Amino acid sequence: MSALLVPPGRGHHQHDGYQNEHHRYGGHHRHSRAIRLEPVTPQAYRAFLASPAGMALGAGFLQCPSWADVKEGWHSQLLGWGPDPGAGRLTGVALVLLRQFPGTRKSFAYLPEGPVADWADPDIDAWLTPLLDHLRRSGAFAVRIGPSPAYRRWDAARLKSLTGPGRRLRDVLASEVDPLGAAVAERLREQGWHRCSGDGAGEDGDAQPRHVFHVPLTGRTDRDLWSGLNQEWRRNVRRARKEGVEVFVGTAAELPEFYRLLRITEQRDGFRLGRSLAYYERQYAALNAEEPGRMKLYLARHDGEILAAHTMITVGRRVWYQTGASADHRREVRPSNALQWRMLLDAHTLGADVYDMRGVPSTLDPGERAHGLLRWKLGTGGQVVETLGEWERPLHGTANHALYRAFQAYLKRR
Template structure:
């Protein structure tokens, strides 16, 4: 039967999310209120009168393209990816084109490959291996099939070679939690992680859930200066907490690690159903030896276990395994949790108005070139 696509209310969207084991927090109505520079709408797929799928669309205006937008579905939509994709994506394209979109960008929440912690460590130790994709791993049949079908249907892959771009990371590090206890998770960690968690406890580090976003942001700005990245303003986090907490009081939580009255680390956890994400983190340069960051991570993992989560998501990594690459430290830190590295299907574009899409692509390439020149 043919499916139809139509706008749905935030309440209808949330009700649908409640029927799922989980969806990405980037696909919740609240996320549309966080991204204030974009216009957002919730869409539903209908099989007759029955709502069978949902997605959050962020409409990005582009300079000199007048009212036309890029329609972006980050880590979505939440649909049945196992069947005939044209039943789902063709009505989406028809609806969005009628609304003025010149292209659709979607990020299917599907894996294509995974590598165990031991496989990742073996790759790092092998001087002949430069990238994660050179290490044999497990292939996800559904993700591979969806990748093939998107390509055959004219969708264009957008994920960069290093796995990081302007959108969502294609490579992530995740800790499976389903069916595991705290002791199971601890045993899966490497010796350094277990030792640092114990060291933090022995040093008297106390991790509490709080609401002092100003304290978090001050530490986050300090971290950005030290680690050479551009921090988001305090207002962004205030909007994020207000929007997501209003949608669900358990959606987002701030963790603050103190040692002898000093804030030594702070992190933000987001949860939707059975999935939890480490979203942001900050740490003090002083007192790094008390391991406040490890203490925060362990507190978030424990709370995710207590909430019945299936996965604790440590978010993006680059696929590099070369000792000469400055990004390898990120995967080395995360692999200590004993989880797994995962490759996702990535970002895909469908041009709806090819001339406008080519102009947009040229604009983005020029912007990226200018950004790289400034580095």
């Protein structure tokens, strides 16, 4: 699916583009066609993701079958839409994670950054309705999804000049607006879905980041990528090279060192991911069992000591920088900049369309601690992308609505 991007400053074109998308979805006289939804095998699911049709939908790693093996405490289902899902004739797929609500036989259904489907389809109800029916029969009382269309984008150069006390992304006119995202959001609201949060990256209810950072790679050379870095980034990469920082791809044996550095980073930067070493070992094993090289561990070494470690995940033509960690000392040799530059070049060599640096905070206030992460990623010259975020709805039935309200209260207490 290719998003229709409309630059700001062309109000009538933005309006017309939105109206065109709205017309495709619009009105209350839609006649949904029936699309079959059935459980599918991991082999059929992976084959679809690797097919041209699946690649075009751009599945994220959170919708790969292997992700079910990473998440403890959840049951999972692999589902597929199409004319004959059982025979592998698919048009979309979904990894559904199910978590039982304490004291009941009912479950909360979660599709992280999914389903993998054509959100540009003017009749999204044709495949969402069978999904809801299936989940209700499976004992789910509510469902959360993560639609893939983007909503807005801000270029790095634009944001760097618009920081200020109390400012947030929502205060700045976007560089690009995607009318498809707006149309999908409207359709979901009409069908009883509601956004899990109002703003931020993983804030106020979203489990996955609302705002992410992308470095476009398509059609660019290594020289273009280097020119896209700001002066500080280029200076830091040169410094790391001059100081003899060595970047290499490690193995599972280095995961304990990565985790040690991650704990240092959490304490220094004031956050807590709440994940154990076993979690990352399980993730590394599961993703690479599904496809060798799907998850890589990059490490930066200086004078025989590992100073930084970052993880990278590849699915199709998409590459993600997932988690970064670094030591408190010898930061002047810039190991993290060296790592990111190597990972960016490797993503480009792999033929990726975009290098996704994952979540960024929504604050543009240099006085806020979280702004440092945004500032660091802006230096690569990419774009902040606001996704549609995560959406929830209770499934039909009085008991399900009551349980959903209890579940919301449970989450707030946690």
